[in-house]
Amino acid sequence: MNWRTRISERLAVYLVTDRPLCLGRSLEEVVLKAVAGGATIVQLREKNTGTREFVELARSLVRELQPRDIPLVINDRVDVALASGAAGVHVGQSDMRPEDVRRLVGPKAIVGLSLETMEQLHQAEANAEAEIDYYGVSPVGATPTETDTGAPWELEGIRRLNNATQVPLVGIGGISVANAASIIQAGAHGVAVVSAICSATCPEAATRELTECVCTACAGKGT
Numbered sequence: 001m002n003w004r005t006r007i008s009e010r011l012a013v014y015l016v017t018d019r020p021l022c023l024g025r026s027l028e029e030v031v032l033k034a035v036a037g038g039a040t041i042v043q044l045r046e047k048n049t050g051t052r053e054f055v056e057l058a059r060s061l062v063r064e065l066q067p068r069d070i071p072l073v074i075n076d077r078v079d080v081a082l083a084s085g086a087a088g089v090h091v092g093q094s095d096m097r098p099e100d101v102r103r104l105v106g107p108k109a110i111v112g113l114s115l116e117t118m119e120q121l122h123q124a125e126a127n128a129e130a131e132i133d134y135y136g137v138s139p140v141g142a143t144p145t146e147t148d149t150g151a152p153w154e155l156e157g158i159r160r161l162n163n164a165t166q167v168p169l170v171g172i173g174g175i176s177v178a179n180a181a182s183i184i185q186a187g188a189h190g191v192a193v194v195s196a197i198c199s200a201t202c203p204e205a206a207t208r209e210l211t212e213c214v215c216t217a218c219a220g221k222g223t
Helices: 027-036 051-068 078-084 098-105 118-125 154-164 177-185 203-220
Strands: 013-016 041-044 072-075 088-091 110-115 134-137 169-172 190-193
Touching (some): 013 169, 027 041, 027 051, 027 203, 051 078, 072 078, 078 088, 088 098, 098 110, 110 118, 118 154, 134 154, 154 177, 177 190
Parallel strands (some): 013 190, 041 072, 072 088, 088 110, 134 169, 169 190
């Protein structure tokens, strides 16, 4: 399955998981409720989980998401993505280089890269071998779930990135219904959220509200 097709559409509402924030609910429950509410892509992020459990979690989500045509992207771990049959991998600046990720996962998988500075964009753009499918603009605003990143990009930073690249952008960090539309209007193709969905009383309703906001903003700018 070529998950890279229509990639900009798949990025609209991007759920990044965080099990400790799920209020005691199972990861699968929260993810499926988010998908029912309109989430278009899911990233499985497990910072402190053993490899075997990580693979089992990923396989469980692949079984649920693949029939729904929702790609699952694995944070950092190429081995987990390959073992589970996930749609792709998202890497940060200290993880495996994106060109090495691409060589391992092949031409049909999704490869995302976090950007914290304009210099990192220039380096990525100069490396055609990497074939990066989207950039995670991190963080857009201050957020407690992203503690090891640089200064926030804010809306002006998204505008500068959008003017400097043809690769789709996904904003992450400090995003909610209150600012999602402005982030899309500034040039992002999608917004990635963690606590706004994982810690919501009703993840489905929270995702639906965010989806409506993003869809309206995308329609307004012709995306």
